[in-house]
Amino acid sequence: MRRLRKLMSLTLTGVLLAGALAGCGQKDSGSADSDVIKIGGIAPLTGNVAVYGVAASNGAKLAIEEINASGGILGKKIEYIEYDDKGDTTEAVNAYKKLVNNNKVNAIIGAVTSKPTLAITPLAAKEGIPMITPTATALDVTAAGTNIFRTCFIDPYQGEIMAKFALENLNASKAAVLYNTADDYSLGVAEAFKNYFEANGGTVVSYEGYGADEKDYKAILTNVKTQNPDVLFLPDYYNTVGLIAQQVKEVGINATLLGADGWDGVLTVAPEAVEGGYFCNHYSTDDTAEEVQNFIKKYKETYNEDPVSFAALGYDTVKILAAAIEKAGTTDYDAVVKALAETNITSVTGTITYDENRNPVKDVAIIKIENGQNRLYTKVNPQ
Amino acid sequence: MDVLAKFLQQLINGIHVGSIYALIALGYTMVYGIIKLINFAHGDIIMMGAYFTFVCIVTFNLPIGVALITPVILCLLSGILIERVAYKPLRNSPRLSALITAIGVSFLLENVFFKKFGQNPIPFPQIINPSPISLGPLQISRITFITVLISVLLMILLDLFIKKTKPGKAMRAVSEDPGAAQLMGINVNSTISLTFATGSALGAVGGILYSIAYPLIDPFMGVMPGLKAFVAAVLGGIGIIPGAMLGGFIMGIAESLTKGYISSQLADAVVFGILIVVLSLKPSGLLGKNVKEKV
Amino acid sequence: MALLETKDLGIAFGGLRAVGDFNIKIDEKELVGLIGPNGAGKTTVFNLLTGVYLPTEGAIYFNGENIVGKKPFEIVEKGITRTFQNIRLFKDLSVLENVKIAFHHKMKYSIAAGIFRLNAYWKEEKEIEEKAMELLKLFDMQDAAYTTAKNLPYGQQRKLEIARALAADPKLLLLDEPAAGMNPQETKELMETIHFIRDKFKIAILLIEHDMSLVMGICERIIVIDYGMIIATGTPEEIKRNKKVIGAYLGE
């Protein structure tokens, strides 16, 4: 037994060491291969926010398949190389470096959530590589460099839209806002909502933050209840929204629930608790536009599930990038970036052009949850 | 709602979550008492309890009674298995090695469930109707009622088990002095297994109650309640069963009152702050005896 | 002036008075035994003298200075060192390191000098290495210098603990049951060692011991305590004949 133990431990040490050495000596696999156009993807494929990463990634892959099936761009096929950032900044930086240095990609799609995206923007800005994040809504993302674009609309915009909607469409005068202090998306949307709501005659009776790992909202909701708000704004991702919504019912609050694009998917979590709520989104599956229905059909065929808005954004991002490369006629960084700035295409999430901050200008869909279904309630134009 | 009613409401919220912490803390404290190991994997027993329940109800569609008992038994067996495979061989090794092993087991369980059930948190089926019952100005959720009831009942049963039954007494003997207990004819190994079994079963119930209250389960869901329950156990005096219960309730109430009256984000800081203050005044916890090293 | 003098020294744990009205004097180079039945408070006296316990009453004068309230390590610096009833060695360190550690407070070089290995470091380290080896030689343990302490035979562990206590350069050495667990042969050797230490290092020794042959054989003066109180002091001959002492030991 003792011998065996010793042998095992020796082997184990050996394996670990060999692994360590192998790791150092691993060779570059990527070289500038001109037969294909290489697009690098960075998304959280595992970890807390994997749901969004996988959706965005699936959308992007679907678009690439379509493009390759119809002959690629500039007569070349697209090769999509993707790394998992786990929603973590360090991993995102590693993934970025690996894509640029080892795989020598021509452009970057990613990252999906704001923080990892913010971690790589300085690096991307330095190298000037064309980069589009499908879904990172934080205001600062595109500020790092003129080569950084996004497909989604920004946080403050969503907050304002929902505040306007609450005031004008729902005639609300008292609003309560609960937001996740550890998440810049949630914070940014909440702040914008509060500012707009108060500036336009409403009162925010309760503005409360909670931590990222929070699961028990009853204490906060008990406070909210005493204020009797007309609407309760919950700008967070749908898992958290589902938890809060159920506890809203437990505590017995009757306010109308409002949310932002993070709500997409909430029906899989707590359909009953969010019944009657409204949220804004990048697109609606109800939309009768041809691009939308086509996309939904193909997505369902490929992945056997309904596409959430992150999937649509991933899909559109590839379309935007492909169009720009086609227009530039080359994969040269500067040429592609210039073409990106002049984007004007109509795809699943609307007709997209870019403003001077490389943020998209497009419609917002407001969705009502009725009988356990998402229904397109209205479309709001940015102007 | 007047000030008093609001306060009582927050107190009830605190007792609800506190009773779950207490149940989980019991598992930590019993194991610590008997083999002086911080069983990091205990938090994952909570997670396993939740997933097993989910599978029983959603996948196999078992009747509710069976679907709630089966996970408890499975967790109980897992507890025994974990001890036998991962901790027993290290009983005479440096204590830190056992601690790291426990962390390894915790990682393993989390990632096995991660692999099996994927990255998405899964909505937990609604077992109890969440709508509140009104008691005067207070509104108490049915979930709160049932949770507190079950927890208190289990704690009373555990207390009787440990004080009145032979195996329970054996557990106390082994945690006092394993060597002497062995000389008295107590089978130390099976007593340790029994401790893990009891702790894990309580953890499973805690996990189910936790998932009913916060119906979204994911492979890492056990980490935070596990940590807090462990802090509760230390707060009450680790190794001391009534201490774990007391600690659990204090933690729950402190958390709820902080969230209700100060700030939600500071709840963790306040909880740990209480821990620091208590340990500074009573270095071995609220109910712990201050044992001086014999010189 | 006596080297050590206690005035009405006492300590109570909770309501229980473990030691009280404890008055002793020990002169330089004196070899004194402290005896008494089990639980009489002998080790408690040691713990009071070395600062492990804070007395609840009375004073301890060492070299004329009241050392009550001083930390154990400060008392070592004043010149009282000890051994323990249940041997407390630095188990996982070598014999040599055990001794070197006790030289700590005699060394001067700073943390910076240690980290940057300035001249002071090399000079002092070399010095104490030699001193430590010398000390081990006196105890005939130089061959075991690199053995891990916990692997020494029991008798050697006791000896090492005494060597370590001596390395800290005491004026008064407290030995807590040095002969416990030793066979008659080892005890005899130990008696010789204790004598030798006192003569070689010119220090006073206070020892607790159950082995009467050892106590009677080497101590110049014996203090007997029971229930925390001194019941007799005197030469071995006087103590042997003291009725109170006999009573205490036989349980009246």
Next chain:
Amino acid sequence: MNSRLKANIINTTSIILIYIILVLLIRIGFINNYYEGILIEMGINIILAVSLNLATGYLGQLTLGHAGFMAIGAYTAAILSARMNLPDLPLLLVSIVLGGLLAAFFAFLMAIPVFRLRGDYLAILTLGFGEIIRVIILNMKITGGGKGLSGILPLTSFSTVYFITVITVTIFYTLINSRHGRAIISIREDEIAAEAVGISTKYYKTFAFTLAAFFAGVAGGLFAHHTLVLDPKDFNFIRSIEILIIVVLGGMGNLTGSVLAAIIITILPRLLMGFADWNMIIYSVLLIAMMLFKPGGLLEKREFSLNGLLSGKKKSQGNTPVKNEGSE
């Protein structure tokens, strides 16, 4: 004197030689940006591990709040470097040293309540302090709160990390082998006996704890200027546990072990990335297997010495003919 000089020359030469080789490999692109990043993380993990080893392995106090000190260092350095006007290298050095000092200052304040406790109570108290630090950072404006702190200057380079790591390991090595190091170790072995031979346990506990925190802070500063975005959740108790894993894996009170384990733990997850979603399962199984078969750590008590290797001499420290199994 001669052998001392020889040892110095051998060590210095090999350190510089390794450096030159690595830098050359980076220059010719054999080690690209990505691998360079891994080397930097290795260095940071080594600093974290050896510093925690001082508190846990040598002083013998299990502390679970190391990530908290790392966080203080990281945020302080990042905030300072953004507000000072200096050339790159001095800017980095000044800000990480100040970050380390602030971490040390907090450790110093904590030492008083912490060292009233023993064993697992002490461990859990340090965990509590670590979490409180994190929550406070989360609630501060200047740290960016939950949004994180971005826009940090990219000042950490391979060269700075390499030399700071070498200096750190050397400092810990010489410290441990001085009278002060022996005093620290004696506390681990037997606190009461240490006091009884004239060692101020309070002084050395505080000193070791504070010094460990200083270097955790320095590592945090390097980390901040490497990842460029700080998020309070990077510094939760799981991070502290990761560092502890390195220390235990390498062997408590074994510097070589810490260095080796830090290298392995940095690379291992990346190697396992090829196994996709099996990677963490394999990682945890390896961790458990490691502890079951080698509970004393990879190297147990053996320290690696380049001089010893070259001269063929074996250090006689820790020759343990009989392994004393069983409880003490």
